[in-house]
Amino acid sequence: MQLHKRDVVDAATRILDTYGIADLTMRRLARELDVSPGALYWHFTNKQRLLGAVADRVLRPALVDPPAGWRAGITDVCEKFRDALLSHTDGAELVSASLAAGQSEAMAQILALLTAAAADAGVERENAELAARTVVYYVLGFTADEQSRLQWDAAGAQLPDEQSVLSTDPNRRFMFGLRLLIDGIAAHNRAEIELL
Amino acid sequence: MQLHKRDVVDAATRILDTYGIADLTMRRLARELDVSPGALYWHFTNKQRLLGAVADRVLRPALVDPPAGWRAGITDVCEKFRDALLSHTDGAELVSASLAAGQSEAMAQILALLTAAAADAGVERENAELAARTVVYYVLGFTADEQSRLQWDAAGAQLPDEQSVLSTDPNRRFMFGLRLLIDGIAAHNRAEIELL
Numbered sequence: 094m095q096l097h098k099r100d101v102v103d104a105a106t107r108i109l110d111t112y113g114i115a116d117l118t119m120r121r122l123a124r125e126l127d128v129s130p131g132a133l134y135w136h137f138t139n140k141q142r143l144l145g146a147v148a149d150r151v152l153r154p155a156l157v158d159p160p161a162g163w164r165a166g167i168t169d170v171c172e173k174f175r176d177a178l179l180s181h182t183d184g185a186e187l188v189s190a191s192l193a194a195g196q197s198e199a200m201a202q203i204l205a206l207l208t209a210a211a212a213d214a215g216v217e218r219e220n221a222e223l224a225a226r227t228v229v230y231y232v233l234g235f236t237a238d239e240q241s242r243l244q245w246d247a248a249g250a251q252l253p254d255e256q257s258v259l260s261t262d263p264n265r266r267f268m269f270g271l272r273l274l275i276d277g278i279a280a281h282n283r284a285e286i287e288l289l
Numbered sequence: 290m291q292l293h294k295r296d297v298v299d300a301a302t303r304i305l306d307t308y309g310i311a312d313l314t315m316r317r318l319a320r321e322l323d324v325s326p327g328a329l330y331w332h333f334t335n336k337q338r339l340l341g342a343v344a345d346r347v348l349r350p351a352l353v354d355p356p357a358g359w360r361a362g363i364t365d366v367c368e369k370f371r372d373a374l375l376s377h378t379d380g381a382e383l384v385s386a387s388l389a390a391g392q393s394e395a396m397a398q399i400l401a402l403l404t405a406a407a408a409d410a411g412v413e414r415e416n417a418e419l420a421a422r423t424v425v426y427y428v429l430g431f432t433a434d435e436q437s438r439l440q441w442d443a444a445g446a447q448l449p450d451e452q453s454v455l456s457t458d459p460n461r462r463f464m465f466g467l468r469l470l471i472d473g474i475a476a477h478n479r480a481e482i483e484l485l
Contacts, residue, residue: 193441235426277471277476
């Protein structure tokens, strides 16, 4: 029976959701699909490419047209981005790894949406992508931290008292940091104008 | 011969620097020290605590009194924080894990310094720690990405072309995002005043 790329990504996503990123290896995946590792390498020449394809699957629900207006656009993209990461075990860790490896097409699209929003806000062309990356680092860092706590809670691990306070109202906490970044992008624009 | 806590952290840091975080296990560490795993658990009841102690060692050089003025303070703390992370293999990944587990005393001190700076900037008490965490998520996210690229470069891995452009002038790129956050913190304060 022919092995389709899509079946490989399906199986990899199942391993991720059930066991976490540490168990997502080419060997384990080949066993799960009952094929030889060579059959996998036909579709994915290395593990980075496989992780990139799984990251694309995780991020797909975040790829919708954002609303008009750069502030609303950044907010909407980031809320959907965080929701997508939280929907899969170790989602934030997986996407962070794919960002660094430059292997996720969906991550590139999210960066492009945020870059366009920063440009709309008046950030110069050569800095708009840096602004977009700053927002992405924040979303990934916040969500990785949030997800670790959720997964430890689910595993019944004891966290220091201070940590449980941090679990309260994560949406408000997420929006606070995002608002700082949006205000910073707006201020950057003002600062440039003041220099003219 | 008695096993001191400090010797355990020394050996764990050597394993981290030489082989990376994936090889930093209690079993491997016991072998390196030529002791039974039980002897390690006397000092560290679980792996999270061990990683926290190694994170404290990594971050120690960042724990110096910041200069006067909240903007200079945030900038100085974050530059030293990033330098400390880059000084050890997988430093950003290790400290991210320790932040989520709430096990690093040094990470708590860096958060306290940044919280005090945000409060000096005029951010309300209940939000100053959120502002500090936003900055920390950015520094960890940026540096984890930077460090992955550096380590892959060192390993001779091929990265997509776009990625090599991103390796140029990382200091300027780092400062750009930090400046957005600092401007956002300043703007937050202005926005509060305008509401009065």
